[in-house]
Amino acid sequence: TQLLEQSPQFLSIQEGENLTVYCNSSSVFSSLQWYRQEPGEGPVLLVTVVTGGEVKKLKRLTFQFGDARKDSSLHITAAQPGDTGLYLCAGEDYGQNFVFGPGTRLSVLP
Amino acid sequence: GAVVSQHPSWVICKSGTSVKIECRSLDFQATTMFWYRQFPKQSLMLMATSNEGSKATYEQGVEKDKFLINHASLTLSTLTVTSAHPEDSSFYICSASGDWNYNEQFFGPGTRLTVL
Numbered sequence: 465t466q467l468l469e470q471s472p473q474f475l476s477i478q479e480g481e482n483l484t485v486y487c488n489s490s491s492v493f494s495s496l497q498w499y500r501q502e503p504g505e506g507p508v509l510l511v512t513v514v515t516g517g518e519v520k521k522l523k524r525l526t527f528q529f530g531d532a533r534k535d536s537s538l539h540i541t542a543a544q545p546g547d548t549g550l551y552l553c554a555g556e557d558y559g560q561n562f563v564f565g566p567g568t569r570l571s572v573l574p
Numbered sequence: 575g576a577v578v579s580q581h582p583s584w585v586i587c588k589s590g591t592s593v594k595i596e597c598r599s600l601d602f603q604a605t606t607m608f609w610y611r612q613f614p615k616q617s618l619m620l621m622a623t624s625n626e627g628s629k630a631t632y633e634q635g636v637e638k639d640k641f642l643i644n645h646a647s648l649t650l651s652t653l654t655v656t657s658a659h660p661e662d663s664s665f666y667i668c669s670a671s672g673d674w675n676y677n678e679q680f681f682g683p684g685t686r687l688t689v690l
Binding site for chain 1: 578
């Protein structure tokens with residue numbers, strides 16, 4: 465059974481601070497996605513990483529896929545209250561099977 | 575692009591009744607649709623995967639006779655909660671992916687079901 469772990473589970477920071485969220489597994493994935501979900505809404509896809517070692521940037525968000533394609537990180541620079549939400553990573557194996565992590569709940573205080 | 579809608583966004587029903595939730599891909603053909611359930615403060619729990627024209631594949635522990643899934647076209651999948659009970663109250667979310675984005679899922683906005 466493939467499992468994804470995320471850390472930390474909860475994070476509360478002040479506006480302007482930097483943070484990193486981690487997504488780890490013992491399994492290899494062909495791709496990995498990061499989503500952000502706000503209360504009462506569906507998750508919104510932020511990025512998909514496919515190549516080991518790949519780094520993608522989305523404004524203040526930097527995503528990295530581990531060299532072995534087993535882990536990933538999301539770094540947010542100068543966090544803003546609008547970044548508040550549940551961040552989910554999801555790994556996809558070669559058979560279009562998706563595994564979701566438990567999520568990291570981020571709260572950015574003004 | 576890649577917009578997925580769900581209807582209704584919320585529904586309240588009496589115990590014992592059935593509720594149908596629709597999931598539509600608005601601007602792409604969804605060869606695969608997924609149905610998830612989410613409890614408060616928790617992550618997504620996959621219920622079933624459906625491919626257009628085929629029977630859905632249910633995850634272990636999900637009753638296929640209670641949660642009926644139909645994926646009759648490339649743009650529509652439905653989830654029917656039959657004989658709903660209060661413990662079925664939850665947030666149900668669908669997602670869709672197509673041949674062009676087989677390694678990505680695009681989620682609907684979710685449906686909040688409350689069974690009285």
